[in-house]
Amino acid sequence: MSRDALRKTDVQHHLHPFVDPMKLAEGGVRMMVRGDGVFVEDAEGNRFLDGMAGLWCVQVGYGRRELIEAARRQLETLPYYNTFFGTTTEPVAALVETLGARTPGDLNTFLFANSGSEAVDSAVRLVRHYWSLEGRPERRAIIGRRFGYHGSTVAAASVGGFEKMHAQGGLPLPDFHHILPPYPFESGRGEEPEAFGLRAAAALEEKILELGAENVAAFFAEPVMGAGGVIVPPDSYWPAVQEICRRHDVLLLADEVICGFGRTGRDWGCQTYGIEPDLMTMAKGLTSGYLPLSALALGGRMAEVLRRGGVLQHGFTYSGHPVSAAVALANLAVIDDEKLVARAGGAQGAHFQRGIRSLAASPLVGETRGVGLIAGIELARDGAAGTRFEPAGHAASRAFALCLEEGLIVRAIREGLAICPPLTITEDEIDTLVERLGRALGRLERELR
Secondary structure (H helix, E strand, O other), X not given: OOHHHHHHHHHHHOOOOOOOHHHHXXXXXXXXXXXXXXXXXXXXOOEEEEOOHHHHOXXXXXXXXXXXXXXXXXXXXXXXXXXXXXXXXXXXXXXXHHHHHHOOOOOOEEEEEOOHHHHHHHHHHHHHHHHHHOOOOOOOEEEEEOOOOOOOOHHHHHHOOOHHHHOOOOOOOOOEEEEOOOOHHHHOOOOOHHHHHHHHHHHHHHHHHHHOHHHEEEEEEOOOEOOOOOEOOXXXXXXHHHHHHHHOOOEEEEEOOOOOOOOOOOOOHHHHOOOOOOEEEEOHHXXXXXXXXXXXXXXXXXXXXXXXXXXXXXXXXXXXXXXXXXXXXXXXXXXXXXXXXHHHHOHHHHHHHHHHHHHHHOOOEEEEEEEOOEEEEEEOOEOOOOEOOOOOOHHHHHHHHHHHHOOEEOEEEOOEEEEOOOOOOOHHHHHHHHHHHHHHHHHHHHHHO
16 A cells, blocks of 8 residues: 555544644644654655654664664564563563662653553552551542643553543542642743742642642642653752652652653662652653553562452553563663763753753743753743743644754644653754754744734
């Protein structure tokens, strides 16, 4: 079948995530055919610098033979077996050991799944099961944040704080609640960042007291809010949140699906912000997106109670897929061998953040923010005043399209842009990214004015 025929079939019979099917039918679908390093190429031969690392995930870049060969060897040896029936496989057992040495504190017990959504879904279930085993089944309430993103299963979308997602399918489910995010540009303009950070943290305590601490199971949050717009919290936020959770004995989950595996310049976002979570989710960078794999990491407090709780009535056919685990091991070896975490927290990350900050000179930029190798740009009709564009989302969508024309992939989120390149990006490639993004913003300014 020709590529044109495949594209036509795709548009007619494939429901794309987070895309308007009617608009896709009008504009057609772009078919990606190859990737190399930080670049991807479509079927027409257009080459793009991938400023989104796929979907926040391709840490080691495209075309890595180490990962490809790891998958091939495991496929030839044992392409699949499950972890039910008291069985395991060598790659899964090795990955448990490797992750246990990498995760902070005592977060060294793991449940594997396929996606971040499933890991969060599992966390909701196991948190509530934990409290039941502790004789506190009334502790069911899960608190998340507006603009928090934790996936799109029914439970994970309920933890997340997006009204448009909740509107489809009758969400959130009961016992899910949402509070003010640490998003100064949206809710704290004119306030000192540290004061706003404390106010955003206080919103958590207010919600706990409103619900009754005896009814609250856990607080789920990303160290840096990724799909919410790369919302970087003020320094005062996380220490206050940690103290509130401990004082009210509310479990704290760090969602590391985007932040984990070096994105913020440390192995984990919780290390960047001094968080000591009770449990943690991970995915994306675990395999650099080469194969699906996620994990829920549990600390000793929960793990010991669950081990004594009888048969765990939870798991998936692909919980601990051996080929995915083999690729994860190869991926983590590349991250370590090439010191990619140190690069993100050092020279490469600093160069990237300087480049993004240089774009604040555009009159359309209300704010730039970021840490390590992740950044966000808030677009505004009047950058200095922070006045929003009308209709909401138009300017960011147009900026995304102009970036594509310049050979750059970023992501439009509400009225802003997210940038999250592979950790392997060089300083010269960062300069290319910033140059292309700057040209796109310049073109957007001329269009809008």
